[in-house]
Amino acid sequence: MDFRLNEEQQMLQDTVARLVRGEYSFEKRLAFSETEAGFSVDFWKQLSELGLTAVPFSEELGGFGGGGIEVQSVMTELGRGLCLEPYLQSVVFAGGLISQAGHDSQKELWLSGIASGELQAAVALQEPQSFYDLNDVQTRAEKKDGGFVLNGRKAVVIGGHCADLILVSARTSGDTRDASGISLFVLKPDTAGIERRIYPTIDGSKGCDITLNNVQVSADALLGEDGKASEVIEYQAGRAIAALCAEAVGVMEVANELTLDYIKQRKQFGVPIGKFQVLQHRMVDMMSELEQARSMAILAASVADQEQSDERRRALSAAKNVIGRSGQFISEQGIQSHGGIGMTWEYNFAHYAKRLIMINHQLGDDDYHLERYAFLLQAS
Amino acid sequence: MNINYTPKELAFRDEVRAFLDQALPADIAAKVKGFRHLTKEDHQRWQQILCKQGWYATHWPEEYGGVKWTPVQKHIWDEESCDYGVPRSIPFGVNMVAPVIIKFGNEEQKQTYLPRILSGEDWWCQGYSEPGAGSDLASLKTRAVREGDHYVVNGQKAWTTLGQYANMIFCLVRTNTEVKAQEGISFLLIDMNTPGISVRPIITLDGEHEVNEVFFQDVKVPVENLVGEEDKGWTYAKFLLTYERTGLAGIGLSKAALSHLKQLASRCIKNGRPLIEDSSFSQRIAKVEIDLTAATISNLRIIAAVEGGGMPGAESSMLKVKGTEIRQAINDLARRAIGPYAIPFVEEELNLDHEGEFLSDQNAAPLSAQYFNNRKLSIFGGSNEIQKNIVSKMILGL
Numbered sequence: 001m002d003f004r005l006n007e008e009q010q011m012l013q014d015t016v017a018r019l020v021r022g023e024y025s026f027e028k029r030l031a032f033s034e035t036e037a038g039f040s041v042d043f044w045k046q047l048s049e050l051g052l053t054a055v056p057f058s059e060e061l062g063g064f065g066g067g068g069i070e071v072q073s074v075m076t077e078l079g080r081g082l083c084l085e086p087y088l089q090s091v092v093f094a095g096g097l098i099s100q101a102g103h104d105s106q107k108e109l110w111l112s113g114i115a116s117g118e119l120q121a122a123v124a125l126q127e128p129q130s131f132y133d134l135n136d137v138q139t140r141a142e143k144k145d146g147g148f149v150l151n152g153r154k155a156v157v158i159g160g161h162c163a164d165l166i167l168v169s170a171r172t173s174g175d176t177r178d179a180s181g182i183s184l185f186v187l188k189p190d191t192a193g194i195e196r197r198i199y200p201t202i203d204g205s206k207g208c209d210i211t212l213n214n215v216q217v218s219a220d221a222l223l224g225e226d227g228k229a230s231e232v233i234e235y236q237a238g239r240a241i242a243a244l245c246a247e248a249v250g251v252m253e254v255a256n257e258l259t260l261d262y263i264k265q266r267k268q269f270g271v272p273i274g275k276f277q278v279l280q281h282r283m284v285d286m287m288s289e290l291e292q293a294r295s296m297a298i299l300a301a302s303v304a305d306q307e308q309s310d311e312r313r314r315a316l317s318a319a320k321n322v323i324g325r326s327g328q329f330i331s332e333q334g335i336q337s338h339g340g341i342g343m344t345w346e347y348n349f350a351h352y353a354k355r356l357i358m359i360n361h362q363l364g365d366d367d368y369h370l371e372r373y374a375f376l377l378q379a380s
Numbered sequence: 381m382n383i384n385y386t387p388k389e390l391a392f393r394d395e396v397r398a399f400l401d402q403a404l405p406a407d408i409a410a411k412v413k414g415f416r417h418l419t420k421e422d423h424q425r426w427q428q429i430l431c432k433q434g435w436y437a438t439h440w441p442e443e444y445g446g447v448k449w450t451p452v453q454k455h456i457w458d459e460e461s462c463d464y465g466v467p468r469s470i471p472f473g474v475n476m477v478a479p480v481i482i483k484f485g486n487e488e489q490k491q492t493y494l495p496r497i498l499s500g501e502d503w504w505c506q507g508y509s510e511p512g513a514g515s516d517l518a519s520l521k522t523r524a525v526r527e528g529d530h531y532v533v534n535g536q537k538a539w540t541t542l543g544q545y546a547n548m549i550f551c552l553v554r555t556n557t558e559v560k561a562q563e564g565i566s567f568l569l570i571d572m573n574t575p576g577i578s579v580r581p582i583i584t585l586d587g588e589h590e591v592n593e594v595f596f597q598d599v600k601v602p603v604e605n606l607v608g609e610e611d612k613g614w615t616y617a618k619f620l621l622t623y624e625r626t627g628l629a630g631i632g633l634s635k636a637a638l639s640h641l642k643q644l645a646s647r648c649i650k651n652g653r654p655l656i657e658d659s660s661f662s663q664r665i666a667k668v669e670i671d672l673t674a675a676t677i678s679n680l681r682i683i684a685a686v687e688g689g690g691m692p693g694a695e696s697s698m699l700k701v702k703g704t705e706i707r708q709a710i711n712d713l714a715r716r717a718i719g720p721y722a723i724p725f726v727e728e729e730l731n732l733d734h735e736g737e738f739l740s741d742q743n744a745a746p747l748s749a750q751y752f753n754n755r756k757l758s759i760f761g762g763s764n765e766i767q768k769n770i771v772s773k774m775i776l777g778l
Contacts, residue, residue: 126720128721129649129652130720131648131649131650131651131719132719132720133650133651155720155721155740156721156724158723177651177652199724199739200724200725201723201725202723202748203723207724267512268513268519269515269516270516270519276765278765278768332755335759336759336763336764339514339515339759340509340514340539340591340759340760343584343585343752343756344582344584345584345585345587346582350584351585353585353752354585354752357715357722357748357751357752358722358748361719361722361723365716367660367661367716370660371660
């Protein structure tokens, strides 16, 4: 047993950490968030030049076949900087879907671009009625003229506002919440019939809802087998969950560091408020929550690339449940420890607090994963 | 023991309902119920209606234009107001500075300021907290030095709610540095248009401009704007804080928020069914409703004690803690109810007159922002930690 990163993984993490420290000050992040892309195109290029966007991909694609731990090393540092770049969406999730489901010519067409960062992809799997269930798909794809016609609506597609490719789930058969009958399509956003309603997100990023109105695509837009995408989506959502947990740990680390600094410096009643036992115990609780979260992020990263099993499913749901709860605890108690200043736009803590709460709304919140975990317990 | 209203109180409730049915503008109520922003004009329009009815100044004696309601009647008014979507009253003038002026001010101050509060001519804000004086309010540093007929004020106030609308501010200032912190504080009424005052917005994490910093640089304030005696301001400040604490538990607001949450949960969908039918979510709602029931009765017990001639004591501190936790829990559930749609921040839908399609549920847009914004509930009006200190000292003798 060894919980240390190996030399290569440590170097990877240090590289990202250095880059984030150098390029991602709080002030810069606010400015990136205001741009049309909602992130730093330059920073994305730097990630790409250092080979970081290729981490999970094979050597032929310029990567080094990194697994869950390598992705974790990158994501935690991106979390520390509250980085807005679509690493999770494009590299981990979309890249994973194409790697797993795509046939050779599709991989050739898209993966090297995604690995190099030249192509940015987004995943559009949720729908207005789906809540967090990715099998709850009403969008339909009908066969026509050797291709497909898509109709429906996809919800809260983070990064979808400026993506070059959008991976859309649509039903080629079956009923709304059936696991079978779901297919994946790779769409170019300028295809006729695609409408995007773009919005900022409350945690400083950007996304969109997508309406598909008789969108015609050729047969080679279909990713993987017709009607068999549910398993692929579930598996890759699991990898994305692990990456999101790692990001959350980075966010929590900084949130706790900021809070600790503050309660050491802020004086009331003639002493630093960190001298008050109620705040000391709260800070200890925040630290314990972070350590619980860190443990679960390690577990998630360790199972992320394992073959699918109920054990993997349980580990990932358990991790996301803990991350959701500890993130909310640290967010709320951190604000409370700061007082009013913790709620202001000009001070970075508030932005960490918001990201933690919103991580809980991505890929299933703590309630959703508790339920899933309980279901898997009953099934076993 | 009887936990129900008397027939007389029920008749009063009917009177309140009849008034609100007829007088509350529908556009204002819709904004309040949908958690949308109210303009200064909305507040002023509603204040005029209340004043005409004679129900604006519920903490004032009748001779100054107040209405003589019992604590139970005030409570009924609060409950019905929240239920109907009455705008929250901006308390700084009518419920905060006015009671201080009535109790400690001189006749001229009463004649000058009270009518202007009733007419809406003055919009007051509160100059208590400072960057270095939050929970430890008595450590405030804003300095007022007497020079002839004036005080010269220098310093900075923080977290001044709606200060951007105000033309008057009541301030705690330090007039004596030689004595114990609490003994060198005075209570000044200051015209915001005096040269040397500047207001800077503080934007909160939800992008809102609700609070401000107010800077004072060599601001000349006539001595007749001192309330009561010099260096006795702490006594008046504490008197005011008991008014502030009344109602901070926000029981009525929690009830309104809960009913809003239930409607929302019956429209949101999970597994093809209304979310309110989901067993785990409905249990979460049930739990918070049960907590709210308990807090409601605790609140009534305090009101009944005051009605019987008692003073609200440290019990209201306990209720502030419980009440704010409950409201925050309701806000948390409302944010959870919309699932992935908690993430978009659709600013244009924060206005009710938004034309065009709503991104998701028509009431979804403000929910995340409101959840974040209401983290303030456990911080302001004396943080919940300070409230617990009060309880442990006053009730438990620890």
